[in-house]
Amino acid sequence: xxxxxxxxxxxxxxxxxxxxxxxxxxxxxxxxxxxxxxxxxxxxxxxxxxxxxxxxxxxxxxxxxxxxxxxxxxxxxxxxxxxxxxxxxxxxxxxxxxxxxxxxxxxxxxxxxxxxxxxxxxxxxxxxxxxxxxxxxxxxxxxxxxxxxxxxxxxxxxxxxxxxxxxxxxxxxxxxxxxxxxxxxxxxxxxxxxxxxxxxxxxxxxxxxxxxxxxxxxxxxxxxxxxxxxxxxxxxxxxxxxxxxxxxxxxxxxxxxxxxxxxxxxxxxxxxxxxxxxxxxxxxxxxxxxxxxxxxxxxxxxxxxxxxxxxxxxxxxxxxxxxxxxxxxxxxxxxxxxxxxxxxxxxxxxxxxxxxxxxxxxxxxxxxxxxxxxxxxxxxxxxxxxxxxxxxxxxxxxxxxxxxxxxxxxxxxxxx
Numbered sequence: 250x251x252x253x254x255x256x257x258x259x260x261x262x263x264x265x266x267x268x269x270x271x272x273x274x275x276x277x278x279x280x281x282x283x284x285x286x287x288x289x290x291x292x293x294x295x296x297x298x299x300x301x302x303x304x305x306x307x308x309x310x311x312x313x314x315x316x317x318x319x320x321x322x323x324x325x326x327x328x329x330x331x332x333x334x335x336x337x338x339x340x341x342x343x344x345x346x347x348x349x350x351x352x353x354x355x356x357x358x359x360x361x362x363x364x365x366x367x368x369x370x371x372x373x374x375x376x377x378x379x380x381x382x383x384x385x386x387x388x389x390x391x392x393x394x395x396x397x398x399x400x401x402x403x404x405x406x407x408x409x410x411x412x413x414x415x416x417x418x419x420x421x422x423x424x425x426x427x428x429x430x431x432x433x434x435x436x437x438x439x440x441x442x443x444x445x446x447x448x449x450x451x452x453x454x455x456x457x458x459x460x461x462x463x464x465x466x467x468x469x470x471x472x473x474x475x476x477x478x479x480x481x482x483x484x485x486x487x488x489x490x491x492x493x494x495x496x497x498x499x500x501x502x503x504x505x506x507x508x509x510x511x512x513x514x515x516x517x518x519x520x521x522x523x524x525x526x527x528x529x530x531x532x533x534x535x536x537x538x539x540x541x542x543x544x545x546x547x548x549x550x551x552x553x554x555x556x557x558x559x560x561x562x563x564x565x566x567x568x569x570x571x572x573x574x575x576x577x578x579x580x581x582x583x584x585x586x587x588x589x590x591x592x593x594x595x596x597x598x599x600x601x602x603x604x605x606x607x608x609x610x611x612x613x614x615x616x617x618x619x620x621x622x623x624x625x626x627x628x629x630x631x632x633x634x635x636x637x638x639x640x641x642x643x644x645x646x647x648x649x650x651x652x653x654x655x656x657x658x659x660x661x662x663x664x665x
Contacts, residue, residue: 251369252362253613253631255529258337258346261292265345269296271369272333272347273303273311277381278373280330286314286322286388287335288416288475291441292345296335300347305381307373314388316439318416318476323354323559324395325388336416339448339473340632342441354557355538356531392563393424395556400567402429402574409433409460409469409482410566413447414440417476421563425470430570433464447473449480449549451488461486468573470566477530478549479562481569483578491547492516492590493582498551498565499543500581501572508536508544508552511617512626512639516586527614529631534558547590589648593656594637600629603636607662618654623647625655 251257251268259265276283283304287293293316304311312329314322319334326332332350340346349357349365357365408425410432412418418439425432435457436444446453449471457469461482469482481489489497492514499507499521507521510528517523524540526532530550537544537554545551550560553568572578597603601612604627609616615628615637623642630637638655642648 251366255338255531255631256346256348256356258340258344258632260343261345266296266299268369269299269335269347270303272349272365273300274307274373275303275365275368276331276333276349277304277307277309278368280309282310282312282329284312284314284322284326284329284332284386284388285335286317286319286332288319288337289316289414289418289439289441290337290342290345290474293335296345296347300333300335301383305383306375307381308375308379309381311381311383312386313383314386316416316419317388318420318563319348320477320557320559320561320563321388321392321420323350324392324557324561326350326354327352328386328391334475336475338475338477338632341447342443350559354559355534356559358535389420393420393427396424396564396567397427399556400428400564400571402571404574405429405431406467406570406574407431407433407464408570408573409435409457409464409466410437411435411454411457411469411471412437412476413445413449413472413474414438414443415447415472415474415476417472417562421470421472421476421566424563424567425570428567428570433460433466435460443474449473449478451490454488458482458486458488468569468578470569472562472566473549476562477560479551479565479569480549483582484573485579487579487582489578489582490590491549493585493587494549495545495547496520496585497572497578497581498545498568501576502543504543506541508533508541510546511615513547514590514641515588519586527611528628529613530560588641588643589645590639590641591648591652592637592639593652594630594635596634597636598634600634600636603659603662604629607658623651625651627655627659
């Protein structure tokens with residue numbers, strides 16, 4: 250499939266440029282008006298203009314949002330009939346891609362993606378008398394006001410904000426300021442080059458915890474390249490892993506039905522009724538359309554259905570600041586159960602074939618094996634040529650044993 254677990258994504262090349270033009274044309278043939286936004290990558294303006302060219306050439310109206318977070322684009326798609334975000338999310342700068350959205354903020358479902366792939370085989374150009382129109386539009390204010398209507402800090406707090414030079418720069422610092430926080434910004438200039446790896450992993454963010462301690466800030470929030478993800482640090486300057494952040498949001502919101510992914514920790518089952526999906530925010534979003542009042546995955550994608558069905562990093566950042574203004578987040582995290590979770594990934598140019606050979610119905614959904622005390626998951630990345638392994642056990646020894654079983658299964662599969 251052209252679509253992965255989170256839209257179309259690949260290293261920038263002529264094929265991606267051609268695809269952008271075709272996608273714009275296909276969208277216009279189905280929807281008369283389309284909202285188009287982009288992240289800060291150097292290739293994003295070119296791809297956005299190609300999408301718009303496809304829309305105009307097929308008689309549609311292109312509403313231009315400019316550089317905005319993906320969740321801003323998704324939220325604002327309610328004013329049109331479809332949305333297209335030019336982004337490669339947390340991938341390195343040489344990648345780019347396209348994410349397509351419905352008016353409720355949900356990503357295109359699998360059936361919609363399959364339909365789009367078929368439509369890309371046909372051209373939908375119209376004649377010179379029926380060309381489309383391009384319109385500038387302000388989506389940042391629309392999204393920001395919706396968040397401010399739902400988030401209320403009990404007191405002003407100082408917060409470290411690291412936007413990673415991505416699209417979050419256009420919203421999160423101003424949003425938190427208007428919410429009553431006092432942001433101290435790092436990497437908040439919207440450069441096409443990332444000062445750190447875009448994915449908000451702990452190993453990429455050692456300096457953030459030190460800043461929390463040195464400034465005595467109440468917390469820190471961190472985005473990836475398009476700000477659909479948000480990770481955080483507590484008031485002691487400790488990185489909060491995604492499983493405990495999922496539990497923190499669940500507790501604070503009083504959520505009873507939670508949708509998460511197959512690689513999420515068993516701890517969430519202790520505080521909510523849980524349904525799991527394959528890894529990927531698109532799957533979580535699809536499930537939330539029919540069940541659940543909150544959803545997310547440990548990678549930092551948090552979905553609040555009352556706002557939209559897209560992971561919303563700026564909303565999550567503001568909500569975390571609200572929590573930090575009321576609770577001692579470090580104490581809350583320390584009070585939670587914790588099982589060792591081990592995650593590893595390694596390059597494999599034939600990752601999908603490798604995982605399929607292990608018996609996976611879909612390589613990006615992968616193979617999950619569980620017993621009473623632990624589990625492991627092997628899957629192909631939906632965005633990069635990598636195999637990912639996640640393992641959890643009620644003890645570190647058990648988690649290591651499950652991880653070893655997963656690696657051995659891959660080794661045996663390759664030599665079979």
